[in-house]
Amino acid sequence: MGVLIRGGRVIDAATNTDKVMDLYLDDGVIQEIGENLQKADAGDRVIDADGLVVMPGIVDLHVHFRDPGQEYKETIETGSRAAARGGVTTVVTMPNTTPVIDEPDRVRYVQNKAAQLSQIHVLQAGAMTRGEQGKELSDIKGMADAGVPALSEDGKSVMDAKLCKEAMTIAARCDLPVLDHCEDIDLRGNGCMNDDENARRLRLPGISNAVEDVIAARDIILACETGARLHLCHCSTKGTAFMMKALSEAGITNVTAEVCPHHLILTSDDIPSDDSNYKMNPPLRKKEDVEALREGLKEGYIQAISTDHAPHSQEDKNGSMRSAAFGIVGLETSLPLIYTHLVETGVLTLGQLVEKMCLNPAKILGLDCGTIQKGHPADVILVDIEHPYKIDKNKFASKGRNTPFDGWEVKGRVLYTLCDGKIIYQEEDHD
Structure with a gap:
């Protein structure tokens, strides 16, 4: 099953890209990048990335x-x-x-x-x-x-x-x-x-x-x-x-x-x-x-x-x-x-x-990840840079709570993490 990420602001340093586009991920790699991409299969997952940053x-x-x-x-x-x-x-x-x-x-x-x-x-x-x-x-x-x-x-x-x-x-x-x-x-x-x-x-x-x-x-x-x-x-x-x-x-x-x-x-x-x-x-x-x-x-x-x-x-x-x-x-x-x-x-x-x-x-x-380009690994994250939130160490997935940043207000919350084209993290209450 592929994943179509629609309408996000794609940021890629390797190609100096900063543009609203779609990504299609399948078989662990980035298959297509462009505007108004169509789903390749009825079983594909579609993520609405409007207003979000899409980055490696x-x-x-x-x-x-x-x-x-x-x-x-x-x-x-x-x-x-x-x-x-x-x-x-x-x-x-x-x-x-x-x-x-x-x-x-x-x-x-x-x-x-x-x-x-x-x-x-x-x-x-x-x-x-x-x-x-x-x-x-x-x-x-x-x-x-x-x-x-x-x-x-x-x-x-x-x-x-x-x-x-x-x-x-x-x-x-x-x-x-x-x-x-x-x-x-x-x-x-x-x-x-x-x-x-x-x-x-x-x-x-x-x-x-x-x-x-x-x-x-x-x-x-x-x-x-x-x-x-x-x-x-x-x-x-x-x-x-x-x-x-x-x-x-x-x-x-x-x-x-x-x-x-x-x-x-x-x-x-x-x-x-x-x-x-x-x-x-x-x-x-x-x-x-x-x-x-x-x-x-x-x-x-x-x-x-x-x-x-x-x-x-x-x-x-x-x-x-x-x-x-x-x-x-x-x-x-x-x-x-x-x-x-x-x-x-x-x-x-x-x-x-x-x-x-x-x-x-x-x-x-010497890895080929870290970029959003066709044919490269489908390691992609979707980030909300608009809405502030507070760091809460009690919500960490890590066993460690040792941070001086607990309670700090920040922007840049990760809403989705995809590794090899699979959604491995999704922020609660976001779909």
């Missing part, structure tokens, strides 16, 4: 589904439902699970479980070192053969520069991007928020910009030497933005970067006294960092927006800023937050939002 499904390069070993925080099933509710049709899950995803059999475990329980595309990244211990390389070639889309040591950096270079060399040979968590653990120490006047006001240990910048600079140099495709994760500093601008001006294209919504919207000034919902790694930085990251997205030398969706149990987040776990959830809030705070304010156009959240992440992974 979001590709999120950076999520934590906590399976195996930490299913009390999230599962592949609950994480996938959260993704669908947020308009995300493809995710890359990080390997810092229990045990770490550092060998082919563990990759296949996630793949098999996702095939059974998920209606979105769940792509499992492989760890760079065994157990993410930074001592010896994992079975990179074996994981590449098993189908990992990327390598990542997320949650930490490979502090041994020689070992990191060896991993990048193999990644380049296997044509795998390296998704890079940039954090000098020795510089970070026991820091729990940005090292600034707010940390001193709250009497909390700080994390300086250098914690990120030092490893970002080192790994950019290693990527240039090895030819590896390096992708800098959850960038938070003006220093990283400056490096990305310099690379762009030099014509270096094998290094890309992402920013998370919280690092584009919040600063350390927004942290109330000892509220662990504002504790994330890297931490919320200063206004000048936010402005530099926004400029990087707008000008194109920062290519992607990802969530670093990091669900935790209430117990893990109940402690103080010092003791609580790092991280917030983001799959169900990323699109409305970016639309409301970057598109409606004129920082990005709607086309640029689609470019940063759909097209560019797909390109970084």
